[in-house]
Amino acid sequence: MSSSRRTFLYGLGAVGARALFAIERTEPELILFNGNFWTVDARQPRAQAAAISGGRFFAVGSNDEVLALAGGSAKKVDLGGKTVLPGFIDAHSHPAEAGLSHLRMVDCDLRSIADILKALRERAAKTPPGEWVLGFKYDDTKTAEGRPLTREELDAALPNHPVLVEHRGGHTAWTNSQAIKLAKIDDKTPDPPGGKYDRDPATGKLTGHVREHGKDTFEKVIPATFTRDDRREGVRLITQMMTRSGVTSVTDAEGTPEDLRAYQDARESGQLSMRVYCHIYQAHMDQMLAAGVKTGLGDEWVKVGAQKMICDGSISERTARLSQPYIGRPDDFGILVTPEEELYQQARKAHAAGWQLGTHANGDVAIDITLRVYERLQKELPRKDPRYRLEHCTVVNDSLVARIKALGAIPTPFSTYAYYHGEKMKEYGPERVNHMFALRSFSDAGIRPTQASDYPPGPFEPMMALQSEVTRTDMKGNVWGPQQRITLEEAIRVGTIHGAYASYEEGVKGSIEAGKYADLVVLGRDVFKEDPSNVINIPIERTMVGARWVWES
Numbered sequence: 292m293s294s295s296r297r298t299f300l301y302g303l304g305a306v307g308a309r310a311l312f313a314i315e316r317t318e319p320e321l322i323l324f325n326g327n328f329w330t331v332d333a334r335q336p337r338a339q340a341a342a343i344s345g346g347r348f349f350a351v352g353s354n355d356e357v358l359a360l361a362g363g364s365a366k367k368v369d370l371g372g373k374t375v376l377p378g379f380i381d382a383h384s385h386p387a388e389a390g391l392s393h394l395r396m397v398d399c400d401l402r403s404i405a406d407i408l409k410a411l412r413e414r415a416a417k418t419p420p421g422e423w424v425l426g427f428k429y430d431d432t433k434t435a436e437g438r439p440l441t442r443e444e445l446d447a448a449l450p451n452h453p454v455l456v457e458h459r460g461g462h463t464a465w466t467n468s469q470a471i472k473l474a475k476i477d478d479k480t481p482d483p484p485g486g487k488y489d490r491d492p493a494t495g496k497l498t499g500h501v502r503e504h505g506k507d508t509f510e511k512v513i514p515a516t517f518t519r520d521d522r523r524e525g526v527r528l529i530t531q532m533m534t535r536s537g538v539t540s541v542t543d544a545e546g547t548p549e550d551l552r553a554y555q556d557a558r559e560s561g562q563l564s565m566r567v568y569c570h571i572y573q574a575h576m577d578q579m580l581a582a583g584v585k586t587g588l589g590d591e592w593v594k595v596g597a598q599k600m601i602c603d604g605s606i607s608e609r610t611a612r613l614s615q616p617y618i619g620r621p622d623d624f625g626i627l628v629t630p631e632e633e634l635y636q637q638a639r640k641a642h643a644a645g646w647q648l649g650t651h652a653n654g655d656v657a658i659d660i661t662l663r664v665y666e667r668l669q670k671e672l673p674r675k676d677p678r679y680r681l682e683h684c685t686v687v688n689d690s691l692v693a694r695i696k697a698l699g700a701i702p703t704p705f706s707t708y709a710y711y712h713g714e715k716m717k718e719y720g721p722e723r724v725n726h727m728f729a730l731r732s733f734s735d736a737g738i739r740p741t742q743a744s745d746y747p748p749g750p751f752e753p754m755m756a757l758q759s760e761v762t763r764t765d766m767k768g769n770v771w772g773p774q775q776r777i778t779l780e781e782a783i784r785v786g787t788i789h790g791a792y793a794s795y796e797e798g799v800k801g802s803i804e805a806g807k808y809a810d811l812v813v814l815g816r817d818v819f820k821e822d823p824s825n826v827i828n829i830p831i832e833r834t835m836v837g838a839r840w841v842w843e844s
C-alpha cells in the first residue's frame with residue numbers, strides 16, 4: 292500500500308460531506324464534478340463530485356466541497372450533470388472461456404437455422420476436412436423455424452467435418468455423424484452417469500443432441516489447441532466487451548489454472564480492463580491445494596475465488612433438477628450431475644483447506660442437496676464467515692430461503708433471464724416462475740443476492756439486468772414471476788455492493804465512497820427518470836476502473 296493511500300484511509304469522515312482530510316496533506320489526482328452520483332453508500336446516497344487518488348476515491352461530496360480539495364495538479368473532469376453509478380459486479384460468468392469462444396468458435400446467436408447452417412458452412416470452407424467446426428451461443432427457442440437443429444441437417448451442411456454446436460447455456464450440444472463417430476458412441480451406447488445422448492423414440496437412433504456429461508464425451512475428443520497468447524487475447528477481448536457495458540468486476544465461475552494465468556498475463560500486458568475473482572473448478576483443485584493456494588490469494592485485479600462444484604443441470608436448457616416435472620414432460624425432472632456424497636467429499640476437502648465454496652444448483656432439489664452439504668460442513672468444521680455460495684440458486688421455496696438465511700449463504704441468481712429467456716419460462720409454469728430468480732424473497736429475508744449473467748448463457752449488460760429485475764418482463768412484453776420484482780434502488784445494490792460482499796470485497800468496492808477503488812460508470816441518461824421498460828436502451832458513456840477510463844463512447 293502506497294503512503295499516499297494510507298494517508299487518506301486514516302482520514303476523518305467530515306460531517307455531511309464525508310470528504311476525508313488527510314493527516315498528511317495529499318492531493319487528489321483527478322476530480323470528477325458536476326455529476327449526478329448515486330453512490331450506494333447509505334450514509335451519503337447522492338453526491339455531485341468525487342476526488343480520486345492512487346486509484347481510489349479520496350473524497351465524495353458536493354461540487355464545492357470536493358473542488359476545494361484540488362491542488363494545482365489535479366485534473367478536473369466536468370460530467371455535465373450525467374448520472375454516475377458504482378461499477379457493476381457480475382458475480383457469475385465465464386469470461387476467459389467466452390473470450391476464447393469469441394476468438395475461435397462460430398457465434399450461433401442467429402435467428403434462423405438457415406443462417407446458423409450458413410455460418411457453419413462458411414467456417415467449414417476455411418477448415419481442413421476432418422477438423423472440428425465448433426459453434427456456441429445457439430439458442431433452440433429463438434430461431435424462426437421453431438424447432439431445434441437436427442443431426443441430418445448438420446450432416447448435409449457439413450459432410451466432411453465433425454461439428455459440435457453448443458447451446459448458449461453450455462450444458463447441451465448438437466452434433467453430426469462425424470462427431471458421433473469420433474466420440475466413439477453408437478445407438479447402443481448407454482447414457483453416461485449424469486448425462487444423456489438423446490435418441491429418436493421410434494428408432495432408437497442417436498439424434499446428435501447430447502446433454503450434461505453426455506456432452507463431455509465429445510469435448511474429450513476435441514483437441515485443445517489454444518496457446519498461452521490466445522488465452523491472453525481472449526481475456527483482452529472479453530474484458531473489453533464487458534467494460535463497454537458498465538461491468539467493472541467479474542467472478543469467473545469456473546476457472547482453471549490456465550485461465551488464472553491468462554488473467555495475470557492480460558494484466559501484466561495492460562490488457563485486463565476489469566477485476567476478476569476466479570473460482571477454480573473442482574477438477575483442478577488437487578493442483579491448487581498442493582500449491583497451498585486458497586481463496587483470497589491475489590490482489591485487487593486477479594484474486595482466487597471459491598472452489599466451484601456442479602450439482603445439477605441448466606435453466607436455459609431445461610435440465611435443472613426439479614421436485615416437480617417440467618410442464619408438458621411429466622417424466623422429466625431434469626438431471627442431477629453430482630450425487631450428494633460425492634459433492635460433500637469434494638466440498639469438505641476444499642472447505643477444510645480454507646476455501647470458499649460455490650456450487651452450481653438451479654433446481655429446488657439441487658439447492659436442497661447443496662444446502663445440506665453446507666449445513667453439514669458448518670456443523671462438522673465450523674468456519675467464521677464462510678459465505679457459502681449457491682451459484683444460480685434459481686428455483687426456491689420458503690423453507691429453502693429460510694435455510695439460506697440461517698446459513699448466511701449467498702445466492703447468485705440469473706439477472707437477465709426474465710427479460711432475455713422469457714419464452715423458456717413456459718416450461719417451468721407461472722407458479723414456479725414466481726419462485727425463480729427470487730430477488731424479492733431473498734431481499735425480504737435479509738439475504739444478499741448478487742447480479743450474475745452467467746455469460747454466455749445470459750447477456751451480461753447491466754442495464755438489461757436492472758430492467759429484467761425491476762419489470763420481470765421479457766422482450767415481447769410477457770411478464771414472468773411478478774412477485775419477485777424489486778425496486779431500481781434494490782437492483783442497483785444487488786449489482787454492486789452485494790457482488791462485492793460475495794467475494795469478501797465489500798470494504799474496497801461496490802459503492803462510491805472514500806477509500807474504495809475508483810470503479811464507476813457514467814450513464815447517458817438518468818436511470819431513475821427512465822421508463823423501466825426502456826432502461827436497456829440507456830447508453831453507457833464511460834466506464835472507469837481503478838481511476839482509468841477503460842471505455843469512453
Ligand SMILES: [Zn+2]
Binds near residue numbers: 383384544
Ligand atoms: Zn455458470
